[in-house]
Amino acid sequence: MSGHEIPPVSGRRQIVGLLIRGLAFWGWLVGSRRRSGMAAEDAAGQQPQAGDGLVYFAGPRKNAPVLRSELPLGGPQHLVWPVAPDGTVRSANRLNQLLVIRLDSAAIAESMRPFAAEDVLCFSAICTHECCPVNMWKAENRTLYCSCHGSEYDPATGATVVAGPAPRRLAVVPLQLDGDRLVVAGPPVGRVGCRKV
Amino acid sequence: MDLNQGAQTMRTSRIAILAGLGLLLATGAAVAREMKSYTPVTQERLLKAEPQDWLMTRGRYEGWSYSELTQINTSNVHKLRPVWSFSTGVNSGHEAPPLVNDGVMFVSTPNSQLIALDARTGDEFWRYRRELPEGFSALHNTNRGPALWGDKVYLATLDAYLVALDAKTGKVVWETQVGDWRIGQYMTIAPLVVNGKVMVGISGGEFGVRGYVAAYDAESGKEVWRTYTIPEPGQPGSETWRGDDWKRGGASVWMPGVYDPVTHVVLFGTGNASPWFGDQRPGDNLYTSSTIALDPDTGKLKGYFQYHWNDSWDWDEMNAPIVADYQYKGRKIHGLIKTARNGYLYWLELNKDGSISFVDAKPYVQQNVFKSIDPKTGRPEYYPDRVPGTGKRAEFCPSLWGGKDWPFDAWHPGLGRLYIPANDNHCGSLEGKIQEYVPGQWWTGVDIPDIGFHVVKGAKSFGEIQAWDIATGEKVWTELYPHSMNWGSILVTAGNLVFAGGTNDRAFRAYDARTGEQLWSFKANSGIIAPPSTYMIDGVQYVSVVAGWGVDPQFQQGLLSNLLGWDKSVPEGGVVWTFALAD
Numbered sequence: 001m002s003g004h005e006i007p008p009v010s011g012r013r014q015i016v017g018l019l020i021r022g023l024a025f026w027g028w029l030v031g032s033r034r035r036s037g038m039a040a041e042d043a044a045g046q047q048p049q050a051g052d053g054l055v056y057f058a059g060p061r062k063n064a065p066v067l068r069s070e071l072p073l074g075g076p077q078h079l080v081w082p083v084a085p086d087g088t089v090r091s092a093n094r095l096n097q098l099l100v101i102r103l104d105s106a107a108i109a110e111s112m113r114p115f116a117a118e119d120v121l122c123f124s125a126i127c128t129h130e131c132c133p134v135n136m137w138k139a140e141n142r143t144l145y146c147s148c149h150g151s152e153y154d155p156a157t158g159a160t161v162v163a164g165p166a167p168r169r170l171a172v173v174p175l176q177l178d179g180d181r182l183v184v185a186g187p188p189v190g191r192v193g194c195r196k197v
Numbered sequence: 198m199d200l201n202q203g204a205q206t207m208r209t210s211r212i213a214i215l216a217g218l219g220l221l222l223a224t225g226a227a228v229a230r231e232m233k234s235y236t237p238v239t240q241e242r243l244l245k246a247e248p249q250d251w252l253m254t255r256g257r258y259e260g261w262s263y264s265e266l267t268q269i270n271t272s273n274v275h276k277l278r279p280v281w282s283f284s285t286g287v288n289s290g291h292e293a294p295p296l297v298n299d300g301v302m303f304v305s306t307p308n309s310q311l312i313a314l315d316a317r318t319g320d321e322f323w324r325y326r327r328e329l330p331e332g333f334s335a336l337h338n339t340n341r342g343p344a345l346w347g348d349k350v351y352l353a354t355l356d357a358y359l360v361a362l363d364a365k366t367g368k369v370v371w372e373t374q375v376g377d378w379r380i381g382q383y384m385t386i387a388p389l390v391v392n393g394k395v396m397v398g399i400s401g402g403e404f405g406v407r408g409y410v411a412a413y414d415a416e417s418g419k420e421v422w423r424t425y426t427i428p429e430p431g432q433p434g435s436e437t438w439r440g441d442d443w444k445r446g447g448a449s450v451w452m453p454g455v456y457d458p459v460t461h462v463v464l465f466g467t468g469n470a471s472p473w474f475g476d477q478r479p480g481d482n483l484y485t486s487s488t489i490a491l492d493p494d495t496g497k498l499k500g501y502f503q504y505h506w507n508d509s510w511d512w513d514e515m516n517a518p519i520v521a522d523y524q525y526k527g528r529k530i531h532g533l534i535k536t537a538r539n540g541y542l543y544w545l546e547l548n549k550d551g552s553i554s555f556v557d558a559k560p561y562v563q564q565n566v567f568k569s570i571d572p573k574t575g576r577p578e579y580y581p582d583r584v585p586g587t588g589k590r591a592e593f594c595p596s597l598w599g600g601k602d603w604p605f606d607a608w609h610p611g612l613g614r615l616y617i618p619a620n621d622n623h624c625g626s627l628e629g630k631i632q633e634y635v636p637g638q639w640w641t642g643v644d645i646p647d648i649g650f651h652v653v654k655g656a657k658s659f660g661e662i663q664a665w666d667i668a669t670g671e672k673v674w675t676e677l678y679p680h681s682m683n684w685g686s687i688l689v690t691a692g693n694l695v696f697a698g699g700t701n702d703r704a705f706r707a708y709d710a711r712t713g714e715q716l717w718s719f720k721a722n723s724g725i726i727a728p729p730s731t732y733m734i735d736g737v738q739y740v741s742v743v744a745g746w747g748v749d750p751q752f753q754q755g756l757l758s759n760l761l762g763w764d765k766s767v768p769e770g771g772v773v774w775t776f777a778l779a780d
Binding site: 057058059093094095126127130131132133135136137138139140145147148149150163164165193194 | 289336633635646
């Protein structure tokens with residue numbers, strides 16, 4: 001039996017399970033409505049969406065569009081924000097912080113190529129351990145490095161965890177190119193953020 | 198069974214289940230223990246520090262981590278057994294001692310939770326869970342403990358709020374914002390309460406904060422005073438800063454203060470200067486890496502002692518010193534004893550006006566940075582090649598974690614001995630770069646993967662417990678850990694026992710305080726980095742400690758795993774363990 005199969009349960013247990021799931025779904029529905037309601041009021045808080053551009057988070061080109069050709073080949077990563085087509089930088093929610101990295105195309109895992117804009121990949125910059133920023137680069141391991149507890153992610157294989165306490169990989173954000181400009185091709189794939197406690 | 202019957206049965210089942218769930222909830226509520234009475238904490242009780250209670254992180258105002266209880270002693274400690282345990286349900290580094298007030302225990306956990314337990318049984322009275330803001334993160338998610346005053350319990354939260362809870366119910370009475378987590382300010386400190394003022398300090402020395410201590414009225418939560426640990430232009434000490442460097446100069450305050458009732462000053466330790474490299478902020482940089490003495494009524498600075506000027510090693514001196522009357526080389530001193538992160542042990546005098554005078558200092562681990570120490574002022578002179586700078590790599594010992602990091606040392610007044618949880622034979626190397634300041638972002642001048650860390654070649658041990666005779670200035674015994682660092686705060690008792698965890702093998706140990714002989718040990722579920730405490734209920738002495746490995750010891754263990762092959766995977770998970778003598 002694979003880990004994803006649900007073992008058979010008794011009728012009563014099924015009903016209890018359904019009830020609990022029903023309650024959980026209702027809670028999620030209410031929560032997501034609240035969340036989307038809040039987000040609708042403020043595009044700056046909405047998660048990255050297809051058509052968003054990317055702008056630099058800091059540095060001399062802060063808030064300038066991110067161009068593929070100016071990213072250093074082979075790392076390090078740059079922290080960026082998604083920016084709506086109307087120019088709203090989606091920086092109201094820290095969980096929207098993203099990172100981009102340009103890699104040797106041959107090094108990018110086959111499974112990650114559909115998400116890449118040629119040789120550039122984009123991930124959530126929020127560590128899945130404690131939500132700290134994945135803002136450092138460990139050159140000797142060619143890994144994305146979290147500044148709080150040293151979790152390391154391999155960008156070429158989809159930001160899988162290779163060291164440290166992070167429980168899961170970073171969410172990937174599909175990219176495409178508009179000329180040389182990097183553009184978001186869809187919402188994040190995978191869970192953004194961390195589970196505290 | 199026809200369909201209708203089935204539907205009916207289903208409906209009945211649903212009703213039964215809903216009723217069952219309701220009953221379960223109702224029963225749960227009934228079962229949850231109600232705290233029937235609670236003994237208010239007064240100034241008099243805090244001053245007395247009666248041994249049946251453990252009312253503050255280090256047991257008493259003077260920071261001794263010492264208990265007068267003797268029921269458990271060197272002759273019977275071998276009969277010590279766990280009597281109950283309690284899972285906090287939280288992972289990561291648990292760094293708070295169980296506080297106990299008249300049979301009620303308070304334990305804080307990472308991510309700003311606080312649990313009230315029946316200290317006799319480990320049954321839960323209530324739990325407070327801080328709802329941290331969406332997207333919140335902190336470099337250190339831990340907590341060093343709550344504080345008690347009146348009928349309330351106070352918690353400094355990661356998102357920089359001071360919260361007052363009703364000690365009986367856990368309900369929030371008030372909460373006051375102390376700092377702004379979005380610019381890197383956060384709190385892990387245990388508050389200190391003196392005469393109804395709740396004092397806390399702010400963390401964030403890696404994010405370009407300007408540190409401070411602030412006091413709040415215990416009843417209303419209103420801020421009474423705030424004293425910055427870095428002077429602004431025009432104030433005394435501001436001449437030790439260049440231009441605007443003071444605005445982001447560090448000196449965070451992240452460990453609890455102590456109080457000296459004799460001189461009526463509170464003493465706090467300050468953290469590293471910011472960014473980490475001294476050549477980026479020329480000057481002595483007062484009051485970074487210092488002990489500061491404040492008037493608890495007004496926050497006025499009464500005195501200070503800076504252990505090392507223009508810090509370039511990330512050697513915070515965040516721990517407040519121990520306050521004690523002691524003899525040193527024939528002289529009676531009302532003074533301070535401070536095991537500094539910089540690798541030296543300091544004897545200081547606390548004068549009547551709250552000023553602090555240097556008496557003496559000695560290295561307690563290998564330290565290769567200080568060329569000399571001025572015998573009058575205590576000011577060190579450095580070997581220039583041991584001072585890291587911008588574009589200049591320098592190697593130095595001990596590493597940035599110091600001879601002793603935040604774990605508490607302990608003072609046994611009867612024996613006149615100090616017990617130090619030390620780490621030796623580890624060194625660091627740093628090279629600075631100019632980093633752009635971005636509010637709330639790492640801003641030290643070096644990225645973590647570029648921080649050098651190594652061990653002394655051929656070293657046979659790393660973690661230690663050292664016992665020092667304070668009167669003679671001599672080390673009298675040392676316990677060496679060949680395969681672990683030591684992150685364990687020490688508890689010492691009048692039963693002449695030293696209790697400590699701190700090692701990566703999950704052990705909690707008891708030693709003879711006179712000889713250093715190990716008399717007892719127990720394997721906990723996880724590594725122990727929280728301070729132990731002891732107390733008495735109905736004539737029975739208990740020792741409690743929280744296991745829960747994480748944060749810096751876990752990170753450092755990863756480095757040592759790479760260097761020495763130590764097992765990286767010390768298990769996590771917070772559990773309160775309580776021990777008493779078997780019949």
